[in-house]
Amino acid sequence: MSDATVDPRFRRKPPKRPLRLSWADERVRGIVWQVVVVAIIGGIIYWLWSNTVHNLEVRRIATGFGFLWREAGLPIAEHVIPYEPTDTYFRALTVGVLNTLKVAVVGIVLATILGTVVGIARLSKNFLVSKIAGFYVEVIRDLPLLLQLLFWYTVMQGLPGPRQAFHPAEGLYFSNRGFRFPALEWEGAHTAALAACVVGTVLTWLYARVARAKQMADGQPRKIWPAAIALILGLPIFVWLALGAPWTIDWPALRGFNFRGGMAVSPEYAALLIGLVTYTAGFIAEVVRAGILSVNQGQWEAAQALGLRHGSVLRLIVLPQALRVIIPPMTSNYLNLTKNSSLAVAIGYQDIVSIANTTLNQTGQAIEGIAIIMLVYLTISLSISLFMNWYNAKIALVER
Amino acid sequence: MSDITANTPIHGSSAPRDAPMATTGPIAWLRANLFSGWLSTAVTLLLGYLIVRAVVGIVDWAFINAIWSVPLSPTGVAQTQVCRDLQGAGACWAVVTEKHRFMLFGTYPYEQHWRPAIVCLLFIGLYIVSAMRRFWNWTLVPIWIVTLTAIGILMWGGVLGLPYVPQERWGGLPITLILATFGLAFAFPLSILVALGRRSSLPAIKVLCVVYVELIRGVPLISLLFMASVMFPLFLPEGMNIDKLLRAQIAIILFAGAYLAEVVRGGLQALPKGQYEAADAMGLSYWQKTGLIILPQALRLVIPPLVNTFIGFFKDTSLVLIIGIFDLLTAGKTAIVEPAWQGFGVEVYVFVGLIYLCFCFAMSKYSQGLEAELNRHRRR
Known part of the structure; x- marks a missing residue:
């Protein structure tokens, strides 16, 4: 509706009525109600706050965040950055945050992969495949995550000891001390190759943009994959070869009562990751299924009628439309996974909740400890939301 | 078209053709849903094998090799x-x-276990009544109030000749149901x-x-x-x-x-x-x-x-x-x-x-x- 069709009398704003000091005036009622509600909530908060201040004084509990710079003295088994019990609480809490991120990021990636596979499997024409996927989704979503985590942890503890470790292939050990994998000994050449890979990805992206622009100009599609392979795979390999191609594998081996060398995954981390991934994948599977079903069958048919191949139909027509339905609920599933990683405290994985909990028990400063937990999760939640909202806006339907 | 081909044999090939593939019945269902192509057949066979293995393993573990009770030692410790x-x-x-x-x-007193048991049944009854659309009106409110009061009386006791049980001794399923029900009610x-x-x-x-x-x-x-x-x-x-x-x-x-x-x-x-x-x-x-x-x-x-x-x-x-x-x-x-x-x-x-x-x-x-x-x- 354009402006021309609107009656000019309605274009003016209605004249502002003077405020009458009467209960019959809607605006007066609104102001009174707001003042009442704010006063009640403010009163409750003030009451709780004054009680707290009084209690803290009576119980001689210190306040403030000064304790962050004191020696923590709490041992942490798993740390991404170097850490000793003699380090400060601040460093201990940082280790906790990194441990949370370690499980959350890996969990989100794996849960997305597993969830997508299960979601597509539920739509499979094969009766067995779709029924198994349906059974998995139904059962996994109806059991509390905490129960599943305890179950997996019990299973981990039930594995044989290091000496009788389950040993399916050379360098692979599964025992109640965790998993061991062979690892690459990291050297400067590997870092250089990784950097080359990043540079290659950026160059590929630039090349794809140029190719797309040229296609828009003359209508000729250009192949991107040869350049992508050369830049993303070829360039790092060339750099690695140029630097002498170092290649030393660190094999795990049994020394005494435990393993040495290789990459280690603790039973706590493994149980937490398996539990979080299988649980969240059940929810993601439903999201993916709903997203794919939301694309009208006519879209497939129309795309095939245009002569697009199956892969192109999926990539250019179906996925962009399905993603619009998938992204918002996917975001909340990612947030849930991150928040659920706090259940680590029940099985002894030292994430931020576990370390902050130990900190508040040692220092007695409950308010600061819980404030730190909440702050960390609010920051993580907000970051994921912002990123996913940006992505969602990017793929949203562009309408007139 | 079909009349022409039926009446005028071309190239003299009048051999009877095979009957068309069945599109209904169990065999057609199997073909459509389990063996629609070589990939589908392979997946079906692999999954079928794994399912049989898993079911046999679970039945062995849960029923055939399972132990349902163990004797108690004279001191009351289970002999596991x-x-x-x-x-x-x-x-x-x-x-x-x-x-x-x-x-x-x-840890609810052992001889009083019938009380939390009735409480659990009351909760389940409450859920079933609340789930029935017939009761989706104001009658639900008195039903909830009466049931929750009865649950409180049963759990705490102290009246009607029921011995008093302090809240610290409650546990198990009633606590889960109490937390869930009262949580949602408020x-x-x-x-x-x-x-x-x-x-x-x-x-x-x-x-x-x-x-x-x-x-x-x-x-x-x-x-x-x-x-x-x-x-x-x-x-x-x-x-x-x-x-x-x-x-x-x-x-x-x-x-x-x-x-x-x-x-x-x-x-x-x-x-x-x-x-x-x-x-x-x-x-x-x-x-x-x-x-x-x-x-x-x-x-x-x-x-x-x-x-x-x-x-x-x-x-x-x-x-x-x-x-x-x-x-x-x-x-x-x-x-x-x-x-x-x-x-x-x-x-x-x-x-x-x-x-x-x-x-x-x-x-x-x-x-x-x-x-x-x-x-x-x-x-x-």
């Missing part, structure tokens, strides 16, 4: 050596046989108020509701439970103390309220604007409009997601394990602390999991049925 000798080849259901009363009812009205507040035109109320919802949804439930268990005592004046279960209950109500509020808000937003305008045009006040026109329609729209959220909270009550409240999962975990039963966690968690599964599966099926029924008018 026979279970340990199995070395995982069979389940040791003896732990469930021995400990099921403890897992279900916790969180649901709270969530409606918050959802209305979030859509209110009054800025102060809107801001309060937005801050509440976003703050609670941004942090994990555990942090709220920790807050309830270690921070809450600091909030209260000296000498005043609320017991731990009630504090956890408050945390669960606040948590559930924020999530339910978002679901209810979805219903409020989905309602066409004309309904609001029509109610205004009738001259209804805000509360008349909300209570008589908006909420009945908006809530009906969101019943399926509401039930899904309820399932989530039923599962989330298990988190009270972390602050040491004796619910079903905590009771299960405690049952295997005893040295005799250490290492039989899998059996216990399977038992506890089956109980959760029964409740959640029933709710989930109910929600699906309801969704289909409420959407019947949309189907052509």
